[in-house]
Every structure is written in structure tokens, then in C-alpha cells.
Amino acid sequence: MTTQNTKLNFRAKAQIELKSICVMKNNSNGTKEWSIESANFISGCRNDCKYCFSKATAIYNKSKTQDDWKEEFVKSSKLNKSWRLREGGRIMFPSSHDITPQHLPEAIQFLKNILSPGNQVLIVSKPHLECIKAICDEFVNYKDKILFRFTIGSSDNATLKFWEPGAPSFDERIASLKYAFETGYETSISCEPMLDNKIGNVVAAVKPYVTHSVWLGKMNEMKHRLTMNTQLTQELKDKANQLYGWQLDDKIRALYERYKDDPLIRWKGEIKTIVGLPIGEIGSDE
């Protein structure tokens, strides 16, 4: 099934099982659009997002289970790796876990290792205010090397809690964004995946504190990831079907029309494909 399957009656589709949910052919997890390389030192993530690409991959590889993905395990060899200067774009940190209070000292050490040779870093997080304050205060002298990207897929806390049960609330993410902005860092937002049909609420809330970009994206490989990562309850099937309906091609085209002239808004690859935009080069962040 492809994303062009827009003629199906969605109300009818919602009555049937999750097998009806679209599986996208584009399996990019977004890191290549934003960065030339990814940096991680933890296996597992307490946020336990239902749609997580890294969790699905770890379960597929039998290195994690649905239940123990939440347990964060520091990989010492990665943590202590020394970095050289990478030319041509930013290094994304992290991409397969998050920066959590539990491992904040290690995260700061890891960032120092990457930044010391002069690398540009894209810090991606569903941010804990405590962590963002500590990073902003620690790396004042590296401000020109750091771009923050905070993930916010909905302004509704119940929605965030359902899809990202261990992650901070909307208010904490906004407070983190505000802190980074007010302390003079470059800031951006990832609304990928968009988790409801009211992403305009997120865009309006973040705009005063964003210096760089707001990225909009769909939930990729929905069926595969939800099947790998979770127990498929009826509630999950209903919410997934609802989200699928909100992200059909005609809805995405309408969203594009709404924001296409907004210089802050950028479109993830799967949306570019739908609306006919060229895919950006690796690490171009465009």
C-alpha cells in the first residue's frame, strides 16, 4: 500500500484492523536530512515513544524488548570516544535516545568531546528543562556551534502522554525552548511526527522563540513500528487510524498551502514527496 491510497473511505478503514494502516516506502528516519552524522552513547530511552524507529530496530535486532527499551544503558566505549573535526555539516546528538536527567553528566561530557575539535552540533531532544539549562550554562563558549531542535508533535498533553509516555509535558518543552532562546542559542523545532490535526497550535506557540526553523513531518512506517514496539490495543488502533486519516495526502497538501510561504517552516522528505519539492542533500538541513 502506498501513500497515494487517498481514495479509500477512511471511516470504513477505521472499522478494520491495523493492517489497513499505511506503510510508507520512504524509511528515512530524518537524521540524514538534518546532519552528516549521528552521535549516541546510550542504548534505550525512557521516553518510550510508541512510534520510535530506534526501538523498533533494537527489537528487530533482538538487542531490546518492548518492555526493557525504557531502561537506559550507557555504552562506555561510545561515551569515551574521541572525536575529530567533521566538515560539511552538523553532527546530530542524540538520534537513538534522549538527554535525560538520569544521564545528564555523561551527556555533557559527551557533548564536550564532540564540540572540542570544533564540530557543529544539532542537539535534538524532547527536552527536560533541567537538562537544557545545564547544557546552555555549560556551553556558553560554544554557542555558535550549537543548534537546538526540540521535538513537539502536539500542544495537547494527553496526546503527548499517549504517544510519548515518558517524555516531558508540552509546558516543559516550551519552557526549555524559551530558556535556550533567551540565553542566545539558535533554536528550532521538529513537529515530526505531527500527532494530531492541530499542528498550527504548536507552530503559533513556538514561533516567538525559534530562530532557525520549524520542521513538519508525518509518522513514518506507522504499521511496522507500532507492531514492533507495542501491544496493539483497540485504543491504539483507533488513534493510529485517526492519525492516518489526518495525514492523508490531501490533508498534507492543505497544510503545505497554509505554510508554504512561511520562511520558518521546513518539510520533511515524505511531505516534500507529496507536494513535489526536491529532497535536500544529506546534512543540508533544508
Ligand code: SF4
Ligand atoms: S525520544 Fe526518540 S529515541 Fe527516545 S523513545 Fe522517543 S523517538 Fe525513540
